[in-house]
Amino acid sequence: MNGRALVLVVDDDASLRETLSLLLSGLGHEVVTASDVASALAEAGRHDFDLVLTDLRMPRGSGLDLVAALHEASPSLPVLVLTAYGSIQTAVDAMRLGAVDYVTKPFDNADLTMRIRRALERERLRMENDYLRAATRQGVGFGAIVGHSAAIETVFGLIERVAATDSAVLVTGETGTGKEMVAREIHLRSPRSAKLLVPVHIASIPSELLESELFGHEKGAFTGATASGPGLFEVADGGTLLLDEIGEAPMHLQPKLLRVLQDGVVRRVGGTRERRVDVRLVSATNRDLKALIEEKAFRADLYYRLDVIGIRVPPLRERMEDILPLTAHFVDEFAGRLGRGPMSVSKQALRLLEAYHWPGNVRELRNAVERAVVLARGDVLETSLFDLGIVLEEKAAAASHDSEAAPDAEDAAVPLSDMVSQFERDTIFAALARAGGVKRHAAELLGLNERTFWYKLRKYGGS
Numbered sequence: 272m273n274g275r276a277l278v279l280v281v282d283d284d285a286s287l288r289e290t291l292s293l294l295l296s297g298l299g300h301e302v303v304t305a306s307d308v309a310s311a312l313a314e315a316g317r318h319d320f321d322l323v324l325t326d327l328r329m330p331r332g333s334g335l336d337l338v339a340a341l342h343e344a345s346p347s348l349p350v351l352v353l354t355a356y357g358s359i360q361t362a363v364d365a366m367r368l369g370a371v372d373y374v375t376k377p378f379d380n381a382d383l384t385m386r387i388r389r390a391l392e393r394e395r396l397r398m399e400n401d402y403l404r405a406a407t408r409q410g411v412g413f414g415a416i417v418g419h420s421a422a423i424e425t426v427f428g429l430i431e432r433v434a435a436t437d438s439a440v441l442v443t444g445e446t447g448t449g450k451e452m453v454a455r456e457i458h459l460r461s462p463r464s465a466k467l468l469v470p471v472h473i474a475s476i477p478s479e480l481l482e483s484e485l486f487g488h489e490k491g492a493f494t495g496a497t498a499s500g501p502g503l504f505e506v507a508d509g510g511t512l513l514l515d516e517i518g519e520a521p522m523h524l525q526p527k528l529l530r531v532l533q534d535g536v537v538r539r540v541g542g543t544r545e546r547r548v549d550v551r552l553v554s555a556t557n558r559d560l561k562a563l564i565e566e567k568a569f570r571a572d573l574y575y576r577l578d579v580i581g582i583r584v585p586p587l588r589e590r591m592e593d594i595l596p597l598t599a600h601f602v603d604e605f606a607g608r609l610g611r612g613p614m615s616v617s618k619q620a621l622r623l624l625e626a627y628h629w630p631g632n633v634r635e636l637r638n639a640v641e642r643a644v645v646l647a648r649g650d651v652l653e654t655s656l657f658d659l660g661i662v663l664e665e666k667a668a669a670a671s672h673d674s675e676a677a678p679d680a681e682d683a684a685v686p687l688s689d690m691v692s693q694f695e696r697d698t699i700f701a702a703l704a705r706a707g708g709v710k711r712h713a714a715e716l717l718g719l720n721e722r723t724f725w726y727k728l729r730k731y732g733g734s
């Protein structure tokens with residue numbers, strides 16, 4: 272765990288809670304406190320903590336019960352127990368119940384700090400392992416298409432079945448869901464894979480040129496047609512033609528497409544000869560073709576020819592299980608391209624990615640990961656590197672602790688003055704921790720007079 276962690280401190284002794292809070296905030300972490308088992312469990316239900324520090328002896332329920340309950344509710348949440356000197360047996364019991372470490376009271380600040388670091392580091396390694404496992408599961412997917420949700424596996428099954436046939440396929444789905452990838456995978460797995468897959472992005476070709484692009488033209492067919500040339504149907508002969516954004520096909524083109532589909536022949540613009548073409552047609556669209564038919568913007572007869580087999584690629588928000596493997600895949604991709612070592616994603620960041628609604632689907636996720644990898648200074652992608660817009664920040668603030676959406680020192684877009692303040696704040700809290708919470712000593716450590724120290728401490732919310 273790099274950077275800021277969210278820590279729950281449980282102790283019935285208010286002054287100890289305060290000391291521990293200061294120590295933890297000095298280390299740059301966020302703290303929530305609870306004074307007994309019941310309120311600790313309530314807090315644990317409200318926040319997603321990275322670490323719990325708890326006393327074992329408390330009124331109204333024992334710390335051991337808390338350890339057991341926390342371990343049951345979230346087995347991966349590290350719990351560090353504080354135990355009175357001389358009650359090692361209780362500490363051992365706590366470890367059996369799932370605590371990761373223990374510290375005897377009265378504790379030494381340096382020792383406690385080291386153990387906190389270690390517990391958080393262990394959590395980070397565990398996450399990295401999860402991440403690595405997901406990354407090596409990249410095989411889980413279908414060719415280049417990453418994913419293992421039930422929804423995407425349905426798509427894989429359809430690809431497999433249609434690939435062997437020559438039937439026309441219509442791939443539908445929102446923008447960025449991977450329709451083009453599905454079309455490519457169909458081609459690759461088909462008996463036509465040795466021949467070309469020719470993609471035509473219908474919306475990007477001027478309407479008046481579409482016909483000659485698709486069907487070719489003879490010399491003199493129109494101004495500028497100084498030589499004859501084949502169209503993309505002929506180029507794709509023996510292979511697959513991908514009509515992307517078929518919903519944008521102009522009305523005048525549609526009967527001509529229908530004819531090729533019915534008769535398997537094309538006639539070049541300005542020509543008379545019919546040429547036989549053996550082309551498998553895959554079309555894709557993010558539009559609702561049935562609605563276009565209602566609006567008389569799409570021909571029903573063409574639609575039925577194109578949609579012999581329909582494959583709907585579900586939006587990313589309907590297959591949240593794919594976010595982890597996709598993120599791992601893209602992190603690897605961009606870390607590799609930028610020549611960086613292995614990188615991982617923090618637990619909070621992953622949670623945010625999973626909470627977002629992804630209107631731009633996989634493409635948007637890929638772009639977000641690229642941006643985060645480019646901006647990252649360390650090897651862990653933190654929440655602040657993912658710029659997912661206002662919607663996400665609101666969600667995060669509502670869903671969990673407000674530290675989630677707050678930018679931290681990882682963000683490359685932080686102005687210098689903020690970085691300086693952050694540094695000053697960290698230094699002050701670190702000194703305070705080293706001085707065991709005694710402000711006068713902390714001021715001495717920093718070579719500040721006590722008043723200046725007090726002023727700065729208040730400025731950073733430390734008193």
Ligand SMILES: Nc1ncnc2c1ncn2[C@@H]1O[C@H](COP(=O)(O)OP(=O)(O)OP(=O)(O)O)[C@@H](O)[C@H]1O
Pocket residue numbers: 415416417418444445446447448449450451452453556557597633634637
């Ligand atoms: N399951 C996936 N695994 C890996 N990469 C994916 C996956 N789905 C989409 N992508 C990537 O996301 C981007 C968008 O995919 P693609 O172009 O296939 O989407 P599309 O549905 O055709 O989008 P549009 O409607 O905008 O044309 C591409 O960079 C693609 O490589």
Ligand SMILES: [Mg+2]
Pocket residue numbers: 450451515555
């Ligand atoms: Mg596309």
